[in-house]
Amino acid sequence: MSWAQTASAKKARQLDSVPPEWLNSESNLPPPGQLNVFHFPQESGTLSALDLEITESHVAALLSNLASCKWSSVQVTTSFYKRAIVAQQLTNCLTEIFVDRALARAKELDAHLEKTGKVVGALHGLPISLKDQISIKGIESSMGYVSWIGQHAEKNAVLVDILESLGAVPFVKTNIPQTLMWPETFNHVFGRTTNPHNRSLTSGGSSGGEGALVALKGSPLGVGSDIGGSVRIPAGFCGVYGFRPSYNRVPYAGCVNSLEGQDSILSVLGPLSNTLDGIKTFFKAVMSAQPWLKDPMVIRKRWSDEEYNLMDHGNGVKKLCFAIMWDDAVIMPHPPVRRGLEITKNALLAAGHQVIDWTPYKQAEIVLTTNAIWNAASSEDYQTAAAPSGEPVIPSMGVLPDDAKLLFRPTGPGLSAFELWQVQKRKRSLRQEYLKLWEDTASLTGTGRPVDAIISPMAPYTAPPHGLNKTASYTMTWNLLDYPAVVIPVSKVDQSLDMKQPREKFYTPEDQENYELYDPATYENAPISVQVIGRTMEDEAVIAMSEVVDDALKVAQSL
Amino acid sequence: MSWAQTASAKKARQLDSVPPEWLNSESNLPPPGQLNVFHFPQESGTLSALDLEITESHVAALLSNLASCKWSSVQVTTSFYKRAIVAQQLTNCLTEIFVDRALARAKELDAHLEKTGKVVGALHGLPISLKDQISIKGIESSMGYVSWIGQHAEKNAVLVDILESLGAVPFVKTNIPQTLMWPETFNHVFGRTTNPHNRSLTSGGSSGGEGALVALKGSPLGVGSDIGGSVRIPAGFCGVYGFRPSYNRVPYAGCVNSLEGQDSILSVLGPLSNTLDGIKTFFKAVMSAQPWLKDPMVIRKRWSDEEYNLMDHGNGVKKLCFAIMWDDAVIMPHPPVRRGLEITKNALLAAGHQVIDWTPYKQAEIVLTTNAIWNAASSEDYQTAAAPSGEPVIPSMGVLPDDAKLLFRPTGPGLSAFELWQVQKRKRSLRQEYLKLWEDTASLTGTGRPVDAIISPMAPYTAPPHGLNKTASYTMTWNLLDYPAVVIPVSKVDQSLDMKQPREKFYTPEDQENYELYDPATYENAPISVQVIGRTMEDEAVIAMSEVVDDALKVAQSL
Secondary structure (H helix, E strand, O other), X not given: OOHHHXXXXXXXXXXXXXXXXXXXXXXXXXXXXXXXXOOHHHHOOOOOHHHHHHHOOOHHHHHHHHHOOOOOHHHHHHHXXXXXXXXXXXXXXXXXXXXXXXXXXXXXXXXXXXXXXXXOOOOOOOEEXXXXXXXXXXXXXXXXXXXXXXXXXXXXXHHHHHHHHOOOEEEEEEOOOOOOOOOOOEEOOOEEOEEOOEEEEEOOOOXXXXXXXXXXXXXXXXXXXXXXXXXXXXXXXXXXXXXXXOOXXXXXXXXXXXXXXXXXXXXXXXXXXXXXXXXXXXXXXXXXXXXXXXXXXXXXXXXOHHHHOOOOOHHHOOOOEEEEOOOOOOOOOOHHHHHHHHHHHHHHHHOOOEXXXXXXXXXXXXXXXXXXXXXOOHHHHHHHHHOOOOOOOOOOOOOOOOOOOOOOOOOOOOOEHHHHHHHHHHHHHHHHHHHHHHHOOHHHHXXXXXXXXXXXXXXXXXXXXXXXXXXXXXXXXXXXXOOOEEEEEEEEXXXXXXXXXXXXXXXXHHHHHHHHHOOOOOOOOOEEEEEXXXXXXXXXXXXXHHHHHHHHHHHHHHO | OOHHHHHHHHHHHHHHOOOHHHOOOOOXXXXXXXXXXXXXXXXXXXXXXXXXXXXOOOHHHHHHHHHOOOOOHHHHHHHHHHHHHHHHHHHOOEEEEOHHHHHHHHHHHHHHHHHHOOOOOOOOOOEEEEEOOOOOOOOEOOOOOHHHOOOEOOOOOHHHHHHHHOOOEEEEEEOOOOOOOOOOOEEOOOEEOEXXXXXXXXXXXXXXXXXXXXXXOOOOEEEEEEOOOOOHHHHHHHXXXXXXXXXXXXXXXOOOOOOOOOOOOOOEEEEEEOOHHHHHHHHHHHHHXXXXXXOOOOOOOOOOHHHHOOOOOHHHOOOOEEEEOOOOOOOOOOHHHHHHHHHHHHHHHHOOOEEEEOOOOOHHHHHHHHHHHXXXXXXXXXXXXXXXXXXXXXXXXXXXXXXXXXXXXXXXXXXXXXXXXXXXXXXXXXXXXXXXXXXXXXXXXXXOOOOOEEEEEOOOOOOOEOOOOOOOHHHHHHHHHOOOEEEEEEEEXXXXXXXXXOOOOOOOHHHHHHHHHOOOOXXXXXXXXXXXXXXOOOHHHHHHHHHHHHHHHHHHHHO
């Protein structure tokens, strides 16, 4: 069987795993030419009024109604499943679908609650979607490689064990790009995930399946991974919240991955949700399970209420000082991105906070250093994974076969260990310099403290057309520095507000190329997001400061 | 000038930096053939009764008497300086000596206390010795490389800034092996450091200067570094306490080092002292300075009184369960090492604690994996450092030029980055397996918890003759696993107690070779130590459990 046949057979098995009554017929679905399908779930004939009520509820309400037995876990899981299948038909966001397993687990949880009157844990009964690489015992973890089809996980990833111990119900796995090392979502097994706000645009990646699924409310809480923006990019492009925690707080052990053994710039798992409450609930619950007892990489550090209450930021009793990085002095963001920052600035000022400018620092070098570390051996890594099936390593996420030449794909033969160490030494210097830069802002803020958090674009554009997400520089920076970051949706592209502005001077050729790509009509309806960035291991404080930003935005929007 | 001449000139400058009145004449010093010089400082004509009283005092008493102005910092620093110079004459343990700088700082501290009535910080007035690699502004950091002679540090290492901000007085730097990657102490610039208990034996390494200096009470508190045992080996061989903290708790930024950019098995800084109180005082004081604001690698985790009070170990109210690893199933320890473990076991049982056996797990593979990661590019690293001067990379720490063939020296051409990643992936699996192994002991302890701490040999022998410290396997294991570990002195080799026992079966050829090396007379008077090992990031708890072990030993010894 050729690799293409193996892939087709797998895709056919995927369709077979869906109960037929949950599927809309082709004629019921929006035509392929209908780009914005964001509101289709409400029109889908497969969802009842209760299904819609449940799936429109946020994590806190779901958990409350599950704990009070207003809704059973079987009911909630079924409702989200049905909506996830609609999302799948609209955007192709899923990989593994395992209805029997999930509903059996939900039934157990319902029985436990009925019998004991107690919830199993902080996530009792909540369905959770997982990026394909997060292994579930007995389920395939192909990660989009044809070579890996049929690899049924021998055991759960540590995170899955923890989520289940907390009462969660893993119910679908979600799509990724081949290799994971792309900021879009396309592979030979499951195909491409599109953006529900505008299907001609990318969902982002590598957790693009999560982005599209959570945006369509096919999952109340999803888990992605982020080594250079892979949680934040799909969250931002799809208009949901996404959190990249610091290295080694959320357990990663037992997942499949790319670049395994690369110990320098680490991938981390992080949540996506439609509210910040979903983000916080996930993080706090996982920390409560003492993950360091199950994954040796996880730092022994309990959730800190003191840090969440901003003990290192004036205890939150006075104004915070945010610094906005308007651009990175390499690629100027498109007009809607700038507008998102302005909205955020004005909302924070109106809420009584201080906002100053953040001067970008060696952004190009940070990005080059990050790429050099990944690409020290990424070619060999990808080729090793793709070789057994004979499938090609995909040269581009573009829609045309010859639409190649993206920034991520390594071309060289890799580095020696000694060369790699020299790059990693440079990385450490950059982190040292950036720390000093941040500490030195204490003289600029008027609070007596350094800047509390940086606010930056998530990307120099909103979701672009497929194949054109050519840089992850606005997210990668914080991975090298290991700064936790939350993506917050702010608005959407509006042709009347986000007109193209004349520019004559450009930072770089890439800046000019990016400028020329902008055209308000192409990006119509794409979500606009910002990134709230804190300091290494300040995860709790970054969540709290993101709530400050989000609350300010909500107040401003309600005026 | 040849490299040998450059080295000689540096060594001559070192001698010039010592006030002549602090030097014993050759005729006053013990003859080279006198092996045990441990008690010579008390006989040295250069130390007054007050100097002896001060230098025989432990850290807590010193700090108390400094804070109460009973002793000035100038007095205390001078007394330790004089004793350090005696130690230097006996064991060649120092590199940089900077009397004027240190005494000027001590004078400032005295003036501050007199003027304000307040100490500068938790280490007010205390002289502290530093391993050569820990940079002090304006002082050379040659690290034993002739090539690096004349490299005066442009700024303090972060740790030095912190120690000075806490009131400490750095006053000498201490000897190391060329490359740092040896468990003995010898280089072309400063020569060899010997063991004050028996100068025919090694002081260990790489922090061998600290081991000899602290043992002779030429410093109340020293700082070494440990990537495979380099704090613990000299501490154990010289009979003092030594602590290897978890990765990234004590700030390392600004030190010179070997294998820079190697991000996988990290070197850490840690203290050596004549009491556990010195260890705790150092660690708690450094944490109080929020080192994560000065070194981006440091984990944002405050000193935890809860963890020190053994919150994860029954709050210390009931018995603890220790597990003794009697040997590693690769090399059987010599009889005195076994006796040290037996003394410890009996002391703990007498104190009401539980002691079970620890089964060694994949020790050989752990050591091979560690070596493979370091040696991925160590040859290139050493050659690059040695090349400018033309000095050879030292092939062995032995006393004869052809006494080569130790385990540490890499022979191959190094690895590719991809090969390195595969080894690092194996490392992560080993850590995962070991975590499970430890968790699974919960069924064996009777406490309801897994084993609280492991007790193991520090090495398969007490300090051996120069050139024969061929393995660091008993310490390296815990570096790969990132387990914090404290070395505690227990006893000394006694020919009447530590007789050679007949053995016929051996684990490995190295085991047989090690067995054949033992001869009680050779090792006479060498300190016997044990290692107390906890779990990643349990630094506070490991200090507390080491106090439990140390207290039990002291009670047992007083009976």
